[in-house]
Amino acid sequence: MEIIPPINLKAQYETIRAEIEAAVAAVFARGVFILDQETEAFEREFAAFCGVSHAIGVDSGTSALHLALRACGIGPGDEVISVAHTAVATIAAIEMSAARPVLVDIDPQRMTLDPSRLEQALTSRTRAILPVHLYGCPADLDAILAFARAHNLFVIEDCAQAHGATWRGQPVGGWGDIAAFSFYPTKNLGAYGDGGAIVTNNTALAEKVRQLRQYGWKERYISESKGFNCRLDELQAAILRIKLRHLPAWNTQRQELAALYDQLLAGSGLILPTIPIDTTHVYHQYVIKLEKRDHLREFLSKNGIHSLVHYPVPVHLQPAYQDLGYATGSLPNTEQAALQVLSLPLYPELSHENAARICEKILEFAKLNTNF
Ligand SMILES: Cc1ncc(COP(=O)(O)O)c(C=O)c1O
The missing domain is CATH 3.40.640.10 (Type I PLP-dependent aspartate aminotransferase-like (Major domain))
Incomplete structure (x- = not known):
């Protein structure tokens, strides 16, 4: 594998x-x-x-x-x-x-x-x-x-x-x-x-x-x-x-992979990234949201697919930032995002075959689980 x-x-x-x-x-x-x-x-x-x-x-x-x-x-x-x-x-x-x-809190669509x-x-x-x-x-x-x-x-x-x-x-x-x-x-x-x-x-x-x-x-x-x-x-x-000369092509490759994820995961029930009107997104991360985030992450990992979480603990709940004075519950959209976000593998060199394999496994997980 x-x-x-x-x-x-x-x-x-x-x-x-x-x-x-x-x-x-x-x-x-x-x-x-x-x-x-x-x-x-x-x-x-x-x-x-x-x-x-x-x-x-x-x-x-x-x-x-x-x-x-x-x-x-x-x-x-x-x-x-x-x-x-x-x-x-x-x-x-x-x-x-x-x-x-x-x-302040985030807009949950735009993040x-x-x-x-x-x-x-x-x-x-x-x-x-x-x-x-x-x-x-x-x-x-x-x-x-x-x-x-x-x-x-x-x-x-x-x-x-x-x-x-x-x-x-x-x-x-x-x-x-x-x-x-x-x-x-x-x-x-x-x-x-x-x-x-x-x-x-x-x-x-x-x-x-x-x-x-x-x-x-x-x-x-x-x-x-x-x-x-x-x-x-x-x-x-x-x-x-040197890298700046390649950046436009790399960003395009990221966008093409994101479009593939969008297409293959449409209808899966997962919350996919939205692109606001008048913007182009350069997909530093492709972030999906689901309640059973940790389950999916583990399932993918068992299948050789390694994902990341950006970010698991919002700044106001970090131990070092308690002095800012924000209690749990004070930024609800932020706190919900921390529990639900999952960054799928995404880099210009990721092959479309591997992106498809990732989606296949995600859809397999979606079939096995309800209310995810
Ligand atoms: C949103 C954001 N702001 C600031 C930084 C800080 O950048 P650096 O790690 O280069 O200091 C990062 C990178 O980690 C980031 O993702």
């Missing part, structure tokens, strides 16, 4: 090995490893991909969110509205900026921030909304941007899972004031190590981020502000440049 992993980075490497080896060798030969021509070129190319004026490479998605918040001047005493159905990093970054995360909850979460301290384009699907930007404009709030997009996703034909990342991407290896665009980027059309914010990522330097050895060290390195930038 062929084992199907949830992700397969080795398979992707085999398809680009020669290009990567040449790019890495060129960096070694030049002998400059920090903030040089590869990073500058990647920043130009990634800004063009996102349709924005500026991209700044950093060392992780968490750093990208942290610096984006800091560049907006967010700090102690400020509140930032976001969601608990996300990677803990989203909320960790808000706390790194010393602001208080205010968590992203429910804009109808914003009014209730708004206080005189609210400075920003931080929507997460989870699983590769844009959050409800229309309503979020309108609310932010009406209340003079920053919008900071968490695009860690949505490289290339679009709303109204424009990529995510350029809609809010500033946005953060992660290049964690498993992302749609992943480095071979950690990496991230901030993108924005706002030149002043871009300049602040550039300073903050390197000790607050305005010029070498002169710190205009108190900064950090969150630089992207040349090796990762060189790797990301």
Whole structure:
């Protein structure tokens, strides 16, 4: 029985090995490893991909969110509205900026921030909304941007899972004031190590981020502000440049696999992903929902198919975040999602035969079980 992993980075490497080896060798030969021509070129190319004026490479998605918040001047005493159905990093970054995360529930169809909850979460301290384009699907930007404009709030997009996703034909990342991407290896665009980027059309914010990522330097050895060290390195930038060229084709392959899942699982009784109007989804994850999630996961695993759960414990119920003061039951859609979501294997190199085998097994499970 062929084992199907949830992700397969080795398979992707085999398809680009020669290009990567040449790019890495060129960096070694030049002998400059920090903030040089590869990073500058990647920043130009990634800004063009996102349709924005500026991209700044950093060392992780968490750093990208942290610096984006800091560049907006967010700090102690400020509140930032976001969601608990996300990677803990989203909320960790808000706390790194010393602001208080205010968590609202998700829209259960879209699985992203429910804009109808914003009014209730708004206080005189609210400075920003931080929507997460989870699983590769844009959050409800229309309503979020309108609310932010009406209340003079920053919008900071968490695009860690949505490289290339679009709303109204424009990529995510350029809609809010500033946005953060992660290049964690498993992302749609992943480095071979950690990496991230901030993108924005706002030149002043871009300049602040550039300073903050390197000790607050305005010029070498002169710190205009108190900064950090969150630089992207040349090796990762060189790797990301190669992979960025393949990203549109990889996203298409993900979309084709998702369409196959949609087709083969239609009528199964499972809740399948929905694509909101005016958006393109880039399927960082293909997430189904069912009550008997753990049973199905075990059944698939026994059949050599390994799935994942994003995420089993929402941030407000994590042991470390009890001080935020949200009891069990306070974010019902979020808590239900944590119990029901299952991410099926999805990566560009997954064969259509294997995707069909996964669906066959899921349908077999559905036949054996009622009320799943
Ligand atoms: C939605 C979201 N935000 C933020 C991050 C943080 O990115 P990184 O792991 O690169 O710090 C991730 C990735 O784990 C993520 O999925």
